[in-house]
Amino acid sequence: MTTVISASGLQKRFGRTVALDGLDLEVTAGEVHGFLGPNGAGKSTTIRILLGLARASGGTATLFGQDPWKHAGELHRRVAYVPGDVSLWPNLTGGEAIDLLARLRGGTRDKGDYTARKQRLLDAFQFDPRKKGRAYSKGNRQKVALIAAFATPAELYVLDEPTSGLDPLMEQVFNREIARVSAEGATVLLSSHILSEVEELCDRVSIIRSGKTVESGTLAELRHLTRTEIAFATDGIEPTALAAEIDGIPDAHDLIIDHGRVSFTVDSDRVASVLPDLARLDVRGLTVSPPSLEELFLRHYGDELTARAAEPMEGARA
Amino acid sequence: MSTLATLLRQRLRRDRLQLALWIVGTALLAYTSVAAVADTYGDESERNQILQVATASRTILVFRGTPNGTDLGAFVFFELFAWLALMGGLMSTFLVTRHTRAEEEQSRAEFIAATPAGRVKPTVATLVHGVLANLVLGALVALAFIAGGLDAEGSWVTGAAMAATGIAFVAIGLFAAQLFRTSRGANGAGVAAVVGAYLLRGIGDAAGTPSDDLLHVTPAWPSWLSPIGWGQATGAYVENSLAPLALSLGVSAVLVAIVFALQAVRDQGASLLPGRNGRASASWALSGSFGLAWRLNVSTLIAWAVGAAVAGITASSLSGLIDELAGDAPQVVDTLQAALGGGATLEQAFIATFFGIIGVLAACCAVQVAIRARQEEAHGTAEQVLATPVPRTRWLLEYWFVGVIVIVVVLAAAWLAGLAGTAASDTPDDLVSLITQAALAQLPVSLVFLGVTLLVFAYLPRWTIVLAWVLLGVAAILGTFGPLLGAPDWMLDLSPFTHSPVPAGDDTDWSGGLWMIGIGLATAALAVVSMRRRELAAGG
Ligand SMILES: Nc1ncnc2c1ncn2[C@@H]1O[C@H](COP(=O)(O)OP(=O)(O)OP(=O)(O)O)[C@@H](O)[C@H]1O
Ligand SMILES: [Mg+2]
Numbered sequence: 001m002t003t004v005i006s007a008s009g010l011q012k013r014f015g016r017t018v019a020l021d022g023l024d025l026e027v028t029a030g031e032v033h034g035f036l037g038p039n040g041a042g043k044s045t046t047i048r049i050l051l052g053l054a055r056a057s058g059g060t061a062t063l064f065g066q067d068p069w070k071h072a073g074e075l076h077r078r079v080a081y082v083p084g085d086v087s088l089w090p091n092l093t094g095g096e097a098i099d100l101l102a103r104l105r106g107g108t109r110d111k112g113d114y115t116a117r118k119q120r121l122l123d124a125f126q127f128d129p130r131k132k133g134r135a136y137s138k139g140n141r142q143k144v145a146l147i148a149a150f151a152t153p154a155e156l157y158v159l160d161e162p163t164s165g166l167d168p169l170m171e172q173v174f175n176r177e178i179a180r181v182s183a184e185g186a187t188v189l190l191s192s193h194i195l196s197e198v199e200e201l202c203d204r205v206s207i208i209r210s211g212k213t214v215e216s217g218t219l220a221e222l223r224h225l226t227r228t229e230i231a232f233a234t235d236g237i238e239p240t241a242l243a244a245e246i247d248g249i250p251d252a253h254d255l256i257i258d259h260g261r262v263s264f265t266v267d268s269d270r271v272a273s274v275l276p277d278l279a280r281l282d283v284r285g286l287t288v289s290p291p292s293l294e295e296l297f298l299r300h301y302g303d304e305l306t307a308r309a310a311e312p313m314e315g316a317r318a
Numbered sequence: 319m320s321t322l323a324t325l326l327r328q329r330l331r332r333d334r335l336q337l338a339l340w341i342v343g344t345a346l347l348a349y350t351s352v353a354a355v356a357d358t359y360g361d362e363s364e365r366n367q368i369l370q371v372a373t374a375s376r377t378i379l380v381f382r383g384t385p386n387g388t389d390l391g392a393f394v395f396f397e398l399f400a401w402l403a404l405m406g407g408l409m410s411t412f413l414v415t416r417h418t419r420a421e422e423e424q425s426r427a428e429f430i431a432a433t434p435a436g437r438v439k440p441t442v443a444t445l446v447h448g449v450l451a452n453l454v455l456g457a458l459v460a461l462a463f464i465a466g467g468l469d470a471e472g473s474w475v476t477g478a479a480m481a482a483t484g485i486a487f488v489a490i491g492l493f494a495a496q497l498f499r500t501s502r503g504a505n506g507a508g509v510a511a512v513v514g515a516y517l518l519r520g521i522g523d524a525a526g527t528p529s530d531d532l533l534h535v536t537p538a539w540p541s542w543l544s545p546i547g548w549g550q551a552t553g554a555y556v557e558n559s560l561a562p563l564a565l566s567l568g569v570s571a572v573l574v575a576i577v578f579a580l581q582a583v584r585d586q587g588a589s590l591l592p593g594r595n596g597r598a599s600a601s602w603a604l605s606g607s608f609g610l611a612w613r614l615n616v617s618t619l620i621a622w623a624v625g626a627a628v629a630g631i632t633a634s635s636l637s638g639l640i641d642e643l644a645g646d647a648p649q650v651v652d653t654l655q656a657a658l659g660g661g662a663t664l665e666q667a668f669i670a671t672f673f674g675i676i677g678v679l680a681a682c683c684a685v686q687v688a689i690r691a692r693q694e695e696a697h698g699t700a701e702q703v704l705a706t707p708v709p710r711t712r713w714l715l716e717y718w719f720v721g722v723i724v725i726v727v728v729l730a731a732a733w734l735a736g737l738a739g740t741a742a743s744d745t746p747d748d749l750v751s752l753i754t755q756a757a758l759a760q761l762p763v764s765l766v767f768l769g770v771t772l773l774v775f776a777y778l779p780r781w782t783i784v785l786a787w788v789l790l791g792v793a794a795i796l797g798t799f800g801p802l803l804g805a806p807d808w809m810l811d812l813s814p815f816t817h818s819p820v821p822a823g824d825d826t827d828w829s830g831g832l833w834m835i836g837i838g839l840a841t842a843a844l845a846v847v848s849m850r851r852r853e854l855a856a857g858g
Contacts (some may be wrong), residue, residue: 012628039566051705054853073709081705084680087698089614092596100610104706130595134423134500145702 093130107152352466411508413490456481472555572652765838
């Protein structure tokens with residue numbers, strides 16, 4: 001499989017701020033790759049480096065095997081980009097901006113094809129192209145960039161939080177477009193904070209935090225990293241005895257006995273090993289909840305929160 | 319009340335450097351000009367003669383005011399007031415737009431409007447801020463004139479006239495901010511109002527009725543439509559009448575009342591003049607990054623080209639009048655020639671002076687094109703263009719190219735208008751070649767400013783706007799006022815404008831121009847090449 005995006009040990013400093021601190025990212029051809037991380041984690045910065053708009057302070061990044069800083073012009077022929085914060089030209093209408101961006105990308109050579117694609121997107125996104133730049137709402141500005149990106153064929157779509165500001169109906173339209181370009185064989189790098197979007201669209205995800213990659217893999221692989229929750233009714237069994245029983249199971253963690261229900265977690269690949277013990281206890285009302293991605297994300301985002309909360313205290317001690 | 323104080327403090331804080339520069343700069347200009355005028359025209363008989371020349375030739379009054387006797391104070395007021403009021407007016411309208419429509423457009427105003435400060439108090443705070451700035455400006459100009467040795471009462475009347483005129487422009491700026499949806503629109507309307515007020519009183523003054531001794535002019539009615547004209551009507555240092563300022567303040571009060579009435583009924587972010595819809599798809603002209611750079615600059619270009627054309631036609635029609643004057647009052651022509659200096663003929667001197675101003679206009683226009691590149695970058699729209707196959711170097715090169723076209727168009731507008739004005743002359747052929755030379759002579763200095771601004775953009779992107787205007791402003795003041803202010807030669811030589819070729823028929827020395835073309839091309843080339851190594855620098 002060919003690698004479309006490859007970054008290793010990527011570093012970026014802005015003065016004393018370290019935005020990227022050894023980031024790794026691997027995206028292979030044809031996949032829809034989710035790019036996740038808390039605010040300020042470095043997603044937009046990574047994307048800018050990949051597009052040759054910013055230069056890495058260290059590490060390497062390649063796009064289609066080439067250095068994006070040196071070969072920006074050629075590489076951009078193959079890429080469509082939707083920035084995280086779309087600004088428009090105040091004296092250009094939305095329709096003019098769409099045409100301009102498509103022409104710059106060289107995607108309008110087949111005029112009939114382009115016009116048909118554009119018209120289909122204008123209808124799908126219910127977009128009025130006649131207004132001047134500043135008169136558009138946030139969601140409508142976003143649509144300009146999305147329509148311009150999807151109206152021209154590209155090998156790689158780089159989308160930085162593309163659905164921020166879109167209403168749920170428009171998100172559906174967006175999802176359909178991603179499915180379409182993906183079916184046509186294009187690669188997509190999608191930075192997002194919206195878990196349902198990532199779950200629905202992405203084949204693989206990379207999660208970054210403070211400029212470093214902390215997880216990367218298929219959704220199924222990542223699910224394995226989380227624990228499955230097992231719960232059942234106490235059903236008259238004496239709690240202290242029960243607790244002792246479960247403490248005896250080596251794979252069980254995080255035991256809670258509350259309101260007549262017992263719950264604990266098990267590493268997802270160890271679920272089968274606890275079943276004999278449960279059978280022995282003859283438990284009633286058993287539920288086994290598969291790990292949610294939400295939990296996984298919150299674990300990574302949450303550590304960040306804890307780390308941040310800890311900072312001022314360390315400062316105070318120092 | 320405390321929210322108002324907070325808003326006002328925020329405004330003062332944000333503007334402290336900019337306003338201080340503007341106010342102190344204007345006061346310093348006033349101070350040095352008084353000294354220079356007192357030095358050059360210290361003698362009453364000299365003032366007598368120059369006033370007669372001005373009154374007889376009329377067109378000079380467009381750029382000065384109405385003569386009001388030979389008293390030194392009245393003479394200084396005649397020479398300087400309209401200029402100073404123009405600066406105060408621009409300061410006021412920019413100040414107002416910055417804190418009203420620009421904030422609303424960026425939807426920062428929405429944060430504020432959602433706090434207890436509400437929608438209206440920010441406008442009140444801006445009004446108070448603008449009034450304060452103008453009071454300080456008026457007081458400093460008065461003190462500058464007193465320090466320059468002029469009569470105190472007349473100086474305070476001048477200061478009051480400055481303040482009242484500026485306050486009128488604060489009100490006009492607030493009104494424009496209600497009308498237009500974008501800060502560009504509001505700023506454009508504000509500048510048009512200030513320049514319009516300047517020209518209205520120029521026309522009224524030039525069309526006024528002179529006294530028999532040619533030392534006084536009673537302005538015609540157009541001057542009474544202009545806040546700057548009302549300021550002039552105080553007759554500072556002679557009549558010292560504050561009554562005309564009541565007009566300024568009265569009109570301001572009415573406008574402010576309308577502004578608050580509008581603000582009370584309109585939505586946050588909305589405007590009185592609705593934004594118009596445009597084309598659904600781009601025309602062939604917007605076919606690429608060059609088309610975009612052109613499109614973003616063309617409206618600015620038209621405004622500057624119209625200004626240059628007005629200056630061009632004034633220059634050549636004025637030269638025609640000199641011929642008439644030479645028959646009527648030859649001694650006056652001699653004096654004027656001596657004042658303008660050198661062995662050049664009067665016509666040459668006039669054309670050179672006026673086209674010198676046109677050169678400043680062309681340089682301003684070129685600098686604006688280069689600054690537009692920075693605005694595109696800071697605003698985030700350049701990022702979208704540069705994420706397409708357009709290379710950074712080509713992108714900047716295209717801005718340079720648009721800059722060159724803009725310079726050529728501005729100078730050509732002045733040149734063509736100048737040619738149209740030669741009809742009044744007895745010797746149109748000489749004048750035509752003179753005007754052609756004068757227009758060509760402005761090309762090099764504009765190229766220098768275009769190249770230097772692009773170079774600043776390439777190396778210090780966040781400083782582009784400030785540095786470009788400061789460099790241009792200092793150089794233009796040195797180049798146009800420097801000789802009048804008696805600045806030393808080494809200082810004058812620092813200004814590129816000093817090195818523009820002076821049209822003198824066959825004797826014209828083009829060497830300074832050739833050097834500057836070289837510098838202009840070299841700086842631009844360096845800037846474009848440097849873009850290879852340059853990352854995008856976001857706004858801030
Ligand atoms: N031009 C810049 N100058 C200084 N610091 C910057 C600059 N650009 C980004 N940063 C810093 O780099 C870090 C990463 O920012 P980045 O925009 O990449 O985050 P992000 O992951 O896209 O966040 P979000 O989810 O909020 O969009 C932040 O700490 C930010 O403050
Ligand atoms: Mg971001």
